[in-house]
Amino acid sequence: MISVQNLHKSYKDNEVLKGISLTVEKGQVVAIIGPSGSGKSTFLRCLNVLEQADKGQITIDDVAVDIANLTNKKTELLRHKTAMVFQNYSLFKNKTVKENITMPLVTVQKKSQREADSIAENLLAQVGLSDKENFYPNSLSGGQQQRVGIARAVALNPYAILFDEPTSALDPELVGEVLQVIQSLALSNMTMIVVTHEMSFARQVADHVVFMAEGYIVEQGTPEEIFNNPKQERTKKFLQQLSVEKQLVVKELVI
Amino acid sequence: MKFDFMYFLESLPQLLKYVYITLGVSVVSMIISFVISIVLVLIDRNRTKVLYPLSRLYISFFRGTPLLVQLFVLYFGLPQIFPEMAVMTSLQAALIGLSLNNAAYLSEILRGSLNGVESNQMDACLSVGMTKLQAMRKVIFPQAIRVAVPSLGNNFIGLIKESSLTFVLGLAEILAHAKMLAAESYLYMESYLAVAVIYWGLTVIIGWLQRRLEYRLEVPYL
Numbered sequence: 497m498i499s500v501q502n503l504h505k506s507y508k509d510n511e512v513l514k515g516i517s518l519t520v521e522k523g524q525v526v527a528i529i530g531p532s533g534s535g536k537s538t539f540l541r542c543l544n545v546l547e548q549a550d551k552g553q554i555t556i557d558d559v560a561v562d563i564a565n566l567t568n569k570k571t572e573l574l575r576h577k578t579a580m581v582f583q584n585y586s587l588f589k590n591k592t593v594k595e596n597i598t599m600p601l602v603t604v605q606k607k608s609q610r611e612a613d614s615i616a617e618n619l620l621a622q623v624g625l626s627d628k629e630n631f632y633p634n635s636l637s638g639g640q641q642q643r644v645g646i647a648r649a650v651a652l653n654p655y656a657i658l659f660d661e662p663t664s665a666l667d668p669e670l671v672g673e674v675l676q677v678i679q680s681l682a683l684s685n686m687t688m689i690v691v692t693h694e695m696s697f698a699r700q701v702a703d704h705v706v707f708m709a710e711g712y713i714v715e716q717g718t719p720e721e722i723f724n725n726p727k728q729e730r731t732k733k734f735l736q737q738l739s740v741e742k743q744l745v746v747k748e749l750v751i
Numbered sequence: 752m753k754f755d756f757m758y759f760l761e762s763l764p765q766l767l768k769y770v771y772i773t774l775g776v777s778v779v780s781m782i783i784s785f786v787i788s789i790v791l792v793l794i795d796r797n798r799t800k801v802l803y804p805l806s807r808l809y810i811s812f813f814r815g816t817p818l819l820v821q822l823f824v825l826y827f828g829l830p831q832i833f834p835e836m837a838v839m840t841s842l843q844a845a846l847i848g849l850s851l852n853n854a855a856y857l858s859e860i861l862r863g864s865l866n867g868v869e870s871n872q873m874d875a876c877l878s879v880g881m882t883k884l885q886a887m888r889k890v891i892f893p894q895a896i897r898v899a900v901p902s903l904g905n906n907f908i909g910l911i912k913e914s915s916l917t918f919v920l921g922l923a924e925i926l927a928h929a930k931m932l933a934a935e936s937y938l939y940m941e942s943y944l945a946v947a948v949i950y951w952g953l954t955v956i957i958g959w960l961q962r963r964l965e966y967r968l969e970v971p972y973l
Contacts, residue, residue, distance in 0.1 A: 575877065576880045578878075580878035586874060587875070588876075600879035633971075
């Protein structure tokens, strides 16, 4: 289980997270939606301490930390519980596709090169990139890079995978291939927290949807509850705005 | 024309015999200064207490005063204050002086190149559980070095030429030998032109090696 209690984070005078509490069960897929600047990404980055929150408690599986007395050792333990998929892929640019996956396994998890290689080959086959294993990230499309990013995360065999807007930087025609990989992961019972702007994806894949705005969790529930019967005004406004924008886009296309 | 072309040609192999001193001093100083500069740049990135202002002072001093003055202070000045330093040979003084001086420049080159590595690369390293040191070694440094190589090559060429200053300490590198040839024969132009040609040749070779290295490091980005 992942449990977050009363997480606060400020940048100077700007309070980005104003007391976030959230529970995620093992195997659950949680989608976090909300307007930009609502703190979604910051929240995700606080979970693996890429950003250090100011206070609160984070428990992931058997690692419980109180941010107030976070040590380097605890940070390391917490980070080992999760893997992350980034908006801009963030593959290691000086490593080949295969090395992107094997290097963490060898340096962090102390696996043998041979074992790491076979894990990487296996996962690359699963995401359909076996023929690219000796390519460098720079020569891949965004969608391919993101699939490598996902394979790198899965290879670590983490307790949970954190997705930070995994399709936001992609050309529209490449979004599908990445969502497909994430969906198949969801089916394999991987615990996932996905910050996303893809509402239809959140609706289809998530077990639980969290709506964040202005540093708070405004509302959470099943996709059904959030998308069809939102209770809070803020949620309704956000969803309305999205559907208006969608119509505008459609109109533009028609014209 | 008062130019003894034969003497010029004959002095080339004479001087080349001592090129190993110039090259040796330069290469060893480059290696030592590279190690020092890595320490300096790590201090800079971590803003380590106490050490950080000291490292800035170090860089400021060694970039802000002439190498020749630094060599004099090191070789002639310090033994006056600390008599036990009088045992220092001119070779040791040359190596220490060039290394300390060059480290200040190198650390600024490395600092700039490291700043050029996208911050998401460190995020990615940490997210897979690597320590900061592992991240530096496996991902950040290799990417920074690629950006740094043209400046590093430039720096090394500069170092080879600056090593000529160490003749004032009595180190018998090629400029010192050129001076001796000139003094013996009174053929100044021939002797000094010969030494100039040798320096030039060295730097051309280094420039060529540098471009090959650049090309190799560029492979992941083609």
